[in-house]
Amino acid sequence: MKGTQSITFLDTPGHAAFSAMRKRGANVTDIAIVVVAADDGVMPQTKEAIKFALEAKAPIIIAITKCDKYDADPEKVKNQLLQEEIAVEELGGDVQCVEISAKTKSGLDSLKENILLLGEILELKVESSIPAEGYIIESKIVKGKGPEASILVSRGTLEMGDILVAGNTWCKVKSMNDEFGNKITSVQPGKPALITGWKSLPSSGDMALCCESEAKAKKVVAYREKVSKQLAAVDEIKTLNENISELNQKRHEEKVLAASNKKSKFGLRPSANKALSTPTTLDNTKSESESEIKTVSLVIKADTYGTLEAVTESLKGLDQSKVKLDILDSSVGNVSEFDIKVGSSVKNSTIICFNVKYDKQIATLAKKNGINIQTYTVIYKLLDQVVDLMESSLDPIFVDEVSGEARVLKVFSLSLGSNKTRTIAGSRVLNGSIGKNQKVNIIRNKKVIFTSTIDSLKQEKTDTASIGRGQDCGIGIQNFDGLLADDIIQFCTF
Numbered sequence: 001m002k003g004t005q006s007i008t009f010l011d012t013p014g015h016a017a018f019s020a021m022r023k024r025g026a027n028v029t030d031i032a033i034v035v036v037a038a039d040d041g042v043m044p045q046t047k048e049a050i051k052f053a054l055e056a057k058a059p060i061i062i063a064i065t066k067c068d069k070y071d072a073d074p075e076k077v078k079n080q081l082l083q084e085e086i087a088v089e090e091l092g093g094d095v096q097c098v099e100i101s102a103k104t105k106s107g108l109d110s111l112k113e114n115i116l117l118l119g120e121i122l123e124l125k126v127e128s129s130i131p132a133e134g135y136i137i138e139s140k141i142v143k144g145k146g147p148e149a150s151i152l153v154s155r156g157t158l159e160m161g162d163i164l165v166a167g168n169t170w171c172k173v174k175s176m177n178d179e180f181g182n183k184i185t186s187v188q189p190g191k192p193a194l195i196t197g198w199k200s201l202p203s204s205g206d207m208a209l210c211c212e213s214e215a216k217a218k219k220v221v222a223y224r225e226k227v228s229k230q231l232a233a234v235d236e237i238k239t240l241n242e243n244i245s246e247l248n249q250k251r252h253e254e255k256v257l258a259a260s261n262k263k264s265k266f267g268l269r270p271s272a273n274k275a276l277s278t279p280t281t282l283d284n285t286k287s288e289s290e291s292e293i294k295t296v297s298l299v300i301k302a303d304t305y306g307t308l309e310a311v312t313e314s315l316k317g318l319d320q321s322k323v324k325l326d327i328l329d330s331s332v333g334n335v336s337e338f339d340i341k342v343g344s345s346v347k348n349s350t351i352i353c354f355n356v357k358y359d360k361q362i363a364t365l366a367k368k369n370g371i372n373i374q375t376y377t378v379i380y381k382l383l384d385q386v387v388d389l390m391e392s393s394l395d396p397i398f399v400d401e402v403s404g405e406a407r408v409l410k411v412f413s414l415s416l417g418s419n420k421t422r423t424i425a426g427s428r429v430l431n432g433s434i435g436k437n438q439k440v441n442i443i444r445n446k447k448v449i450f451t452s453t454i455d456s457l458k459q460e461k462t463d464t465a466s467i468g469r470g471q472d473c474g475i476g477i478q479n480f481d482g483l484l485a486d487d488i489i490q491f492c493t494f
Contacts, residue, residue, distance in 0.1 A: 038072035126189035131210035132156035141333035147198035167206035300330035303355035404432030
């Protein structure tokens with residue numbers, strides 16, 4: 001870089017789960033570099049990144065990477081971008097495009113030149129002599145340090161001892177480290193830093209502002225917390241009103257139904273009219289299908305606020321039509337006794353950990369309370385395992401396996417004495433094999449009309465245990481004497 005020029009890169013994950021992180025990245029940057037693989041082309045995450053950049057009105061530079069691969073096709077990528085309303089300069093547009101390779105380092109100097117050129121065109125300049133402003137990029141709990149947050153300073157200079165307010169928390173800067181872990185005493189505009197001294201974890205994306213005193217910071221945070229509680233109360237009232245409205249609608253339908261039934265008794269309405277709905281009471285507002293939905297209870301732990309957000313949002317996006325996920329609590333940091341206490345409030349709960357650890361004492365306490373702790377470092381594996389956990393909570397489905405079929409050729413009536421008779425079906429085995437005491441379905445006109453078991457199986461008047469394909473036999477069905485010629489007897493194992 002020449003003179004005072006510098007570039008700060010803010011990298012965001014490409015996985016679909018980190019959508020919110022990519023959106024925040026577009027909102028806090030001066031220039032959005034959209035990286036597209038030359039072999040894969042424009043993917044859903046690429047389209048999303050472009051959408052976020054356009055919404056944030058951030059100028060875009062397209063970096064086509066992996067251009068060293070044998071199946072790289074940069075021209076295809078450029079044409080695909082046209083469908084997203086991104087026209088690169090080579091195709092008559094105004095968006096810069098650079099072909100690069102992270103492996104061979106080719107094109108990287110050209111990318112830097114393009115970034116600096118666009119910065120000059122946009123006249124990106126900073127003020128360093130004013131109170132610092134910036135954005136929280138990420139936050140986490142660090143053992144021995146407490147809450148730590150990474151900040152990107154956008155204006156002004158941040159100094160040791162400065163008072164910062166971000167969201168519903170504040171800090172007096174206790175320590176600062178640069179992106180390489182080196183201790184620093186000030187942070188210039190456009191530079192990132194890791195800061196400690198926070199009273200609690202700030203949220204990713206929060207704007208951080210310098211405050212003149214601790215008293216002022218506390219006052220600002222108290223006001224914000226009050227507003228947050230008021231907004232939460234408004235949302236709660238809104239939800240309650242919606243529930244009341246829904247209940248009133250159901251009551252109205254009940255009244256209409258009652259009036260309809262009353263008129264039908266006197267012939268005032270056609271009897272073919274059906275009920276509008278099942279009567280509903282205050283004690284029974286859930287449908288039968290809702291009452292059968294299983295619940296899997298989870299406590300979510302993650303290493304940073306951003307990954308916690310990504311995990312919880314991804315879990316909420318899972319199909320919950322048959323199994324509902326109940327997230328008891330979600331927080332940043334290693335598993336603690338409090339997490340065990342929360343998990344033990346519900347039977348068979350699971351603590352899901354992403355990039356966090358737990359010690360032997362916690363493991364012993366979890367086992368004692370019947371809590372399962374699962375740890376992951378890859379988010380899609382975490383999601384797959386949670387899906388497996390949800391499926392395992394469902395009641396087992398028993399599927400009958402057909403072992404053989406027989407066709408009824410002729411029906412005989414067998415006298416048992418004392419005026420008692422029973423029906424024996426002279427049958428031929430069509431496929432597979434059949435055996436005594438097996439479960440059977442009686443099929444007539446392609447429909448199952450009765451299910452029972454075999455209590456008599458004979459071949460040439462001799463009891464037999466099983467009959468194979470193509471052989472004739474006499475079959476007696478327990479509690480069923482309504483067999484007809486051409487009925488199919490389907491033998492099942494389960």
